[in-house]
Amino acid sequence: xxxxxxxxxxxxxxxxxxxxxxxxxxxxxxxxxxxxxxxxxxxxxxxxxxxxxxxxxxxxxxxxxxxxxxxxxxxxxxxxxxxxxxxxxxxxxxxxxxxxxxxxxxxxxxxxxxxxxxxxxxxxxxxxxxxxxxxxxxxxxxxxxxxxxxxxxxxxxxxxxxxxxxxxxxxxxxxxxxxxxxxxxxxxxxxxxxxxxxxxxxxxxxxxxxxxxxxxxxxxxxxxxxxxxxxxxxxxxxxxxxxxxxxxxxxxxxxxxxxxxxxxxxxxxxxxxxxxxxxxxxxxxxxxxxxxxxxxxxxxxxxxxxxxxxxxxxxxxxx
Amino acid sequence: xxxxxxxxxxxxxxxxxxxxxxxxxxxxxxxxxxxxxxxxxxxxxxxxxxxxxxxxxxxxxxxxxxxxxxxxxxxxxxxxxxxxxxxxxxxxxxxxxxxxxxxxxxxxxxxxxxxxxxxxxxxxxxxxxxxxxxxxxxxxxxxxxxxxxxxxxxxxxxxxxxxxxxxxxxxxxxxxxxxxxxxxxxxxxxxxxxxxxxxxxxxxxxxxxxxxxxxxxxxxxxxxxxxxxxxxxxxxxxxxxxxxxxxxxxxxxxxxxxxxxxxxxxxxxxxxxxxxxxxxxxxxxxxxxxxxxxxxxxxxxxxxxxxxxxxxxxxxxxx
Numbered sequence: 001x002x003x004x005x006x007x008x009x010x011x012x013x014x015x016x017x018x019x020x021x022x023x024x025x026x027x028x029x030x031x032x033x034x035x036x037x038x039x040x041x042x043x044x045x046x047x048x049x050x051x052x053x054x055x056x057x058x059x060x061x062x063x064x065x066x067x068x069x070x071x072x073x074x075x076x077x078x079x080x081x082x083x084x085x086x087x088x089x090x091x092x093x094x095x096x097x098x099x100x101x102x103x104x105x106x107x108x109x110x111x112x113x114x115x116x117x118x119x120x121x122x123x124x125x126x127x128x129x130x131x132x133x134x135x136x137x138x139x140x141x142x143x144x145x146x147x148x149x150x151x152x153x154x155x156x157x158x159x160x161x162x163x164x165x166x167x168x169x170x171x172x173x174x175x176x177x178x179x180x181x182x183x184x185x186x187x188x189x190x191x192x193x194x195x196x197x198x199x200x201x202x203x204x205x206x207x208x209x210x211x212x213x214x215x216x217x218x219x220x221x222x223x224x225x226x227x228x229x230x231x232x233x234x235x236x237x238x239x240x241x242x243x244x245x246x247x248x249x250x251x252x253x254x255x256x257x258x259x260x261x262x263x264x265x266x267x268x269x270x271x272x273x274x275x276x277x278x279x280x281x282x283x284x285x286x287x288x289x290x291x292x293x294x295x296x297x298x299x300x301x302x303x304x305x306x307x308x309x310x311x312x313x314x315x316x317x318x319x
Numbered sequence: 320x321x322x323x324x325x326x327x328x329x330x331x332x333x334x335x336x337x338x339x340x341x342x343x344x345x346x347x348x349x350x351x352x353x354x355x356x357x358x359x360x361x362x363x364x365x366x367x368x369x370x371x372x373x374x375x376x377x378x379x380x381x382x383x384x385x386x387x388x389x390x391x392x393x394x395x396x397x398x399x400x401x402x403x404x405x406x407x408x409x410x411x412x413x414x415x416x417x418x419x420x421x422x423x424x425x426x427x428x429x430x431x432x433x434x435x436x437x438x439x440x441x442x443x444x445x446x447x448x449x450x451x452x453x454x455x456x457x458x459x460x461x462x463x464x465x466x467x468x469x470x471x472x473x474x475x476x477x478x479x480x481x482x483x484x485x486x487x488x489x490x491x492x493x494x495x496x497x498x499x500x501x502x503x504x505x506x507x508x509x510x511x512x513x514x515x516x517x518x519x520x521x522x523x524x525x526x527x528x529x530x531x532x533x534x535x536x537x538x539x540x541x542x543x544x545x546x547x548x549x550x551x552x553x554x555x556x557x558x559x560x561x562x563x564x565x566x567x568x569x570x571x572x573x574x575x576x577x578x579x580x581x582x583x584x585x586x587x588x589x590x591x592x593x594x595x596x597x598x599x600x601x602x603x604x605x606x607x608x609x610x611x612x613x614x615x616x617x618x619x620x621x622x623x624x625x626x627x628x629x630x631x632x633x634x635x636x637x638x
C-alpha cells in the first residue's frame with residue numbers, strides 16, 4: 001500500500017516529545033523557553049540545485065538542512081532547543097526519507113534539538129526548517145555590534161565547499177581523497193554552536209559565513225556602521241585549497257559561500273578570551289583583519305599591498 | 320537593474336521591529352513571549368496547484384499563506400505574535416511580490432502579527448510560513464481533550480472552498496455572484512482567531528478544518544481515544560452550497576477541506592458558554608454531533624438514519 005501523508009509523518013518524523021509540552025501531531029507545538037530567556041528563531045529554505053546537488057546522499061541533505069539553521073543559532077550565541085520541518089516531495093520516496101531523517105536526527109540529537117512540528121506536501125523538492133534556541137536577554141551576538149578597533153576573526157577554514165562546487169562543475173580537478181574532504185565540507189557542514197555559546201560576552205558581533213566571507217562581512221559592516229581592512233592571505237584555508245592556484249584560493253576563501261564558520265569581532269583586549277573560547281569549543285580561530293571607523297571594505301595581501309575587491313557575494317537569485 | 324535577493328527582502332519584507340527585540344536582517348530573530356506564557360508555533364508549506372491555483376491573485380495567495388497558519392494558532396487558542404516567511408520564487412516578479420506582500424501584511428496587521436525573519440531563494444514557487452503565538456500554560460486547546468458526552472461543534476459554514484474547486488474543475492457550474500462567494504472562501508479564508516481565544520477554558524478540544532471535516536475529526540477522536548456520531552445534515556453550509564445536489568453537498572461539507580473553521584468539543588453544561596464565545600467573536604457555531612465512548616465515527620442524517628462514511632480525508636500526497 002502506498003504511504004500517505006499521515007503515515008509518512010508517523011513513520012519518519014514522529015518521536016515522543018521531550019522538552020516541548022506538545023510536539024508533532026497537534027495544531028501547534030507548545031514550547032516554553034527557560035524562565036527569563038529570549039527565544040531565538042531562524043528559518044532556511046533549501047532547494048535542490050541551489051543548496052544541495054541532486055547527487056548528494058539523502059543522509060547528507062538531512063544533515064545539511066538542519067546544520068545551516070543551527071549555524072544561525074550559533075551566530076547568535078543561542079542554545080538549540082527545537083526545530084520544525086516543512087517538506088515538499090515530488091513523491092513519497094522511502095529510500096530518500098529513511099536517509100534524510102537519519103541524517104537529520106543524528107545532528108539534532110548531537111545538539112539536543114527536538115523536532116516539534118512540521119508539514120509535508122507533494123511538490124518540487126523543498127526543505128524548510130525553522131529552528132528555535134534560547135539566549136539570555138542582551139547576550140545574543142548580533143550583526144550590529146562591531147566597533148572601530150575590534151579585531152575580526154573567522155573560525156576553522158573557509159573555501160572548501162566552494163572548491164567542491166568547482167570540482168563538480170569541472171573547472172578544477174583534485175585527487176579522490178581531496179575531493180571527499182571538500183565534498184564533506186559542502187555536504188556535511190558542522191554548525192559552530194559551541195563556539196557561538198563560548199563567544200557570548202566576548203564577541204561584539206557575529207555572523208555565520210553562508211554567502212561568502214566578504215559578502216557576510218558587508219552585512220556586519222553595514223549594520224554596525226563601520227568599515228574594515230581584511231588581510232586576505234590570513235584567511236585560513238585547508239591544505240587542499242592551499243594547493244590550488246592563487247586566484248582560485250581567493251575566490252573560494254573570500255566569496256565561496258556555504259562555509260558555516262563564524263565570522264566575529266572582539267576588542268583587542270579580549271584576545272585571550274577569544275583564544276579561550278576557541279580552545280573550549282575545539283576550534284581554531286584566526287584573526288583576519290580589523291574593524292575601522294572609515295566605512296567600506298579594504299583588502300590587503302600579506303605584504304600590505306591593496307587587493308582589488310571584485311568578489312561578489314552569493315545571491316540566491318544570481319547564481 | 321535586476322533586483323537581487325537582498326534588495327527584494329529590503330523592498331518587500333523589511334519593516335521596523337515592533338514587539339520582537341530583533342527582527343528581519345540578523346541571523347536570528349529574538350522574541351520573548353509575555354512572562355509565564357507558553358509559545359505556540361506551527362508551520363505550513365504552500366505549493367502552487369496543491370494549496371492555491373495558478374489563477375489566484377497574488378494578494379490572495381499572500382493572505383491565504385498566513386491565514387492557514389493563523390488558523391492553527393486559532394485552533395490552539397493562542398494569541399498571534401509573529402511569523403517567519405521562507406519563499407522560493409522561480410524568478411523575481413515584482414508584480415507578484417507587491418500583491419503577495421500587500422495581502423500578507425494586511426492580514427498580519429489585522430491580527431497584530433509581526434514578520435520577524437525569513438529566507439528567499441530561487442526555485443519552484445513555494446511559500447513556507449512559521450507562526451508564533453502565546454497561550455497561558457495549560458490553557459491551549461488540544462486535539463486530545465474530547466470526552467464522551469461532549470457536544471461537537473463547528474463554526475461558520477463549511478464546504479464552499481471545495482465547491483469552488485469543483486467549479487474550477489468544471490464539474491459544477493454556478494452563477495457569477497455565487498462563484499465569487501465560494502472562490503473567496505477558497506482563496507481568502509478567515510482564521511477564527513477570536514473564537515479560538517474565546518474558547519479557552521470552554522472547549523475541551525479543537526482543531527481547524529483544513530483537510531475535510533471528517534478527516535480532521537478523526538484526528539481528534541484518535542488523540543482523545545473516543546468515538547462520535549455526526550448528524551451530517553446539521554453541518555452548516557452556505558445558501559450557494561445548499562442549492563447544489565445532495566451528494567455534492569455531502570462531499571463538500573464532510574470531506575471538502577480548506578475551510579479553516581474551528582471544529583471543537585465542549586460538555587453540554589457549557590453550551591451557554593459556547594454560545595457566548597460565538598457571540599463575542601461574531602461567528603455562528605452549530606452543534607453537529609456528540610462525542611461517545613465507543614470508538615469510531617458514525618454518521619446519521621436528519622431522520623436519524625445511518626449514512627455510509629465513504630468520505631476520504633484530503634491527503635497532500637493523494638489528491
